[in-house]
């Protein structure tokens with residue numbers, strides 16, 4: 001029988017209402033995720049975990065504002081408000097999220113020069129986080145993704161997972177999106193094209 005892992009992406013204070021990069025209704029995923037945890041034999045949580053002055057922050061690029069883009073060596077980078085700075089309250093998990101059942105917590109985005117949306121690779125699409133090896137050595141073949149944000153970290157993780165050969169489902173009812181200039185529609189199209197199952201809509 002294939003072994004399924006639940007991936008809980010970036011359910012952190014800064015992505016919830018009141019946070020630095022708040023996703024509309026972001027905290028609404030917490031109850032749904034808590035209710036799913038018992039159904040999966042492997043549970044992996046991720047945390048966006050940036051050093052102060054990270055290269056994805058608009059504040060690191062004089063003259064640039066949040067939600068503008070800049071060119072990085074690995075491609076176009078969206079510039080964000082300062083968020084999920086290591087060790088801050090904004091980087092903590094939402095206080096109501098049940099984190100005790102986590103088998104593994106992956107932290108990503110620590111390299112100041114490269115953003116890291118995906119749980120598998122930094123945005124250069126080649127520097128690994130180690131998650132693939134963890135899942136393979138635990139015999140996982142199928143992934144169910146939840147969390148924030150649907151159109152950035154969840155989508156990048158789902159697309160990488162599909163490319164790596166995992167069967168992938170995104171539970172849209174346990175995700176919320178940033179949706180900048182059509183980014184949600186584009187992400188859903190890309191995921192469908194990559195064979196990712198979109199469930200719970």
Ligand code: VGL
Nearest residue numbers: 010048080148149152153
């Ligand atoms: C995320 C933007 C910047 C996410 C992380 O978790 O979707 N989005 N950093």
Ligand code: ZN
Nearest residue numbers: 048083084109
């Ligand atoms: Zn980030």
